Amino acid sequence: MTNVARGGLGALGVAGVLALIRVLSFAPYTxxxxxxAIVRLAWRARGERVRDCRHVTPEELAKLPVHMxxxxxxxxxxxxxxxxxxxxxxxxxxxxxxxxGAREDRxxxxxxxLTVRPGVHRISVRFALEGRPQAPEETxxxxxxxxALDTTLSLVPRQxxxxxxxxxxxxxxxxxxxxx
Amino acid sequence: xxVARRTLARAxxxxxxxxxxxxNPLYHSGAIVLALFVVLLITGIYLLFFYHISAPYQSILxxxxxxxxxxxxxxxxxxxSDAAVVAAGFHALRMFVQxxxxxxxxxxxxxxxxxxxxxxxxxxxxFVMMWDVQGQxxxxxxxxxxxxxxxxxxxxxxxxxGERPIPGAFFFLxxxxxxxxxxxxxxxxxxxxxxxxxxxxxxxxxxxxxxxxALTALAVLWPVATTPPADLFALPGRAPFxxxxxxxxxxxxxxxxxxxxxxxxxxxxxxxxxxxxxxPRVARRPPPSKVDERLCTGCEQCYLDxxxxxxxxxxxxxxxxxxxxxxxxxxxxxxxxxxxxxxGSCAPMGVGPAGRTGRAQLGVVRDFVAAHRPGGRxxxxxxxxxxxxxxxxxxxxxxxxxxxxxxxxxxxxxVVEYLLRAGAGGVLIVSCPPRDCRHREGPKWLEARLFxxxxxxxRDRVDRRRVRLVYAAAGERDVVRAALxxxxxxxxxxxAAAAEPDVDLERLCELTEAGATEAGAEESK
Numbered sequence: 001m002t003n004v005a006r007g008g009l010g011a012l013g014v015a016g017v018l019a020l021i022r023v024l025s026f027a028p029y030t031x032x033x034x035x036x037a038i039v040r041l042a043w044r045a046r047g048e049r050v051r052d053c054r055h056v057t058p059e060e061l062a063k064l065p066v067h068m069x070x071x072x073x074x075x076x077x078x079x080x081x082x083x084x085x086x087x088x089x090x091x092x093x094x095x096x097x098x099x100x101g102a103r104e105d106r107x108x109x110x111x112x113x114l115t116v117r118p119g120v121h122r123i124s125v126r127f128a129l130e131g132r133p134q135a136p137e138e139t140x141x142x143x144x145x146x147x148a149l150d151t152t153l154s155l156v157p158r159q160x161x162x163x164x165x166x167x168x169x170x171x172x173x174x175x176x177x178x179x180x
Numbered sequence: 181x182x183v184a185r186r187t188l189a190r191a192x193x194x195x196x197x198x199x200x201x202x203x204n205p206l207y208h209s210g211a212i213v214l215a216l217f218v219v220l221l222i223t224g225i226y227l228l229f230f231y232h233i234s235a236p237y238q239s240i241l242x243x244x245x246x247x248x249x250x251x252x253x254x255x256x257x258x259x260x261s262d263a264a265v266v267a268a269g270f271h272a273l274r275m276f277v278q279x280x281x282x283x284x285x286x287x288x289x290x291x292x293x294x295x296x297x298x299x300x301x302x303x304x305x306x307f308v309m310m311w312d313v314q315g316q317x318x319x320x321x322x323x324x325x326x327x328x329x330x331x332x333x334x335x336x337x338x339x340x341x342g343e344r345p346i347p348g349a350f351f352f353l354x355x356x357x358x359x360x361x362x363x364x365x366x367x368x369x370x371x372x373x374x375x376x377x378x379x380x381x382x383x384x385x386x387x388x389x390x391x392x393x394a395l396t397a398l399a400v401l402w403p404v405a406t407t408p409p410a411d412l413f414a415l416p417g418r419a420p421f422x423x424x425x426x427x428x429x430x431x432x433x434x435x436x437x438x439x440x441x442x443x444x445x446x447x448x449x450x451x452x453x454x455x456x457x458x459x460p461r462v463a464r465r466p467p468p469s470k471v472d473e474r475l476c477t478g479c480e481q482c483y484l485d486x487x488x489x490x491x492x493x494x495x496x497x498x499x500x501x502x503x504x505x506x507x508x509x510x511x512x513x514x515x516x517x518x519x520x521x522x523x524g525s526c527a528p529m530g531v532g533p534a535g536r537t538g539r540a541q542l543g544v545v546r547d548f549v550a551a552h553r554p555g556g557r558x559x560x561x562x563x564x565x566x567x568x569x570x571x572x573x574x575x576x577x578x579x580x581x582x583x584x585x586x587x588x589x590x591x592x593x594x595v596v597e598y599l600l601r602a603g604a605g606g607v608l609i610v611s612c613p614p615r616d617c618r619h620r621e622g623p624k625w626l627e628a629r630l631f632x633x634x635x636x637x638x639r640d641r642v643d644r645r646r647v648r649l650v651y652a653a654a655g656e657r658d659v660v661r662a663a664l665x666x667x668x669x670x671x672x673x674x675x676a677a678a679a680e681p682d683v684d685l686e687r688l689c690e691l692t693e694a695g696a697t698e699a700g701a702e703e704s705k
Binding site: 001006009010013014017018021022024025026027028029030031032035036037038040042043044100101102106107109111158159160161162164175176177 | 195197198199258259262263266317330333334335337338341342343390394395397398402404405407411412413414415416417418419420421422423424426429430433
């Protein structure tokens, strides 16, 4: 092989690798198989917070360092809510939403994507306290025990419609990006 | 593994033919990654001046509008990050196929995997910074993964639901991570090469500039495409993705985050288990080098030549009593990869792995001569078992006797002299190309000992015209054939060298030992 041929082939090899890098760097990919749409349920709710308190026995107190001795210890938690969604009169979701965190003492986070065909859909969302609190704490700040939304949605292909909780109005609302 | 080794050998041979072994990019894949890190650092610093966390996508558009600089700097940044993944992949594959993954090399393998993870993480933050469609998909998929970790007070996914504008703090943290990760990356590079003496951190200058020039040309001629902006109220649809970093997105779309974590953890465990899976059984593991303290003259040559810093010079406890040198070589078995380069470096033949010390090599060559009787002024091929066109599988190649060695750097020059004195017309030593050596510096030291009088050098009395060193990788049998033909014809033109029957090499070694003892005694005085 002559030096010229070797140089030409070498340059061709470099060009090939560069072309491969360029192609793989911008290769198109379709993340959704069909051109559907999404109804996204996403919100944060404080929920109903309750406290379970108990008196500490003298024996337990004695085991604790002096500066940690409290006669009453309380553990707070957020009561679960049930999320129920009907789409075009069919049950789409029914699940219990617990407070976040290992002790369930953090707010409730709802995040659920519902894939739907583009077009007009009837949606019914219920977000309601599961059971009743025994001794509610800070009820004034809590999310209402029952939230509901009944509406008709019109979705175009690839659109994402957001159902979320408006804390100021204390109700579920629909947003489409233009109404943020 | 056999197929992978053959494929790699062919690829090496092909690229050696095109670019020569000095500039074969496969030999420099690890160093190319580091050179690309530097390119990324320089271009990244420039881009940082124009990036605004308050308007990430707009700032990318603004950079693209800088036709003379910004656009191609961004292109080089992007393509260099892609090329770094390619080079790192080849480097890891090479080490795996050549089984350079276990024993003292475990640290390099594991830190290499951590480096790769850092590269992917850094790339992930980089794509999210752009906040285009791909950035959105990567952010959302990544957030779903991280939300499974019980360390965040609030799910990260909430940031990307569209409930509220994405907080600026997110882009600030992302930018911070993108800038901070490379610092960690350079620290891990230091760990990666910490067990190497004289690590080859960068490729040859010509290759470095070729890589940088090629990426710049690509960025200018085929600029990075402008991708659609992120939109949380629209599905991404069909969009361009960078498959070097977004290769896991289809899987993330198809399976749950828990399953994706499972796949990722399984891959990580498999990668980390490689050193244990690839190490030979205890009985087949090559032994580490040992020092025969009676022969060590404290010259420090093995300590200087060891490519893995496995040899230290320590004080000889009985130096005063024995009259030997004050220092003696000491091998740390935990660092020794049994390359045997120390055996080639030791004139008095006092160090090396069992069976491959200079003395053991003299025994082997004596048996070889007795068995094959090289004569008729023919050429003996001394060939490295890892390269040399893989000719060591047979006893002869093209009519010449083949004398296999575990590494060119392990070869003691006395063996070459012995073969010539035994009647061989010439000794053609076929070593791996320097950057292809399994033991890093074998060919370099071999050449220095044969032709540049490095300690344990080939003696002056040996006719250098009858000794030749060529480099041939495992897949380059044609190179060996051509070199052999040329050398044969050159040797044929030489007059028969005058015989020196009174020189007894083995006796010479004994004399060297006695001389060393005397020298040691004088030193202690």
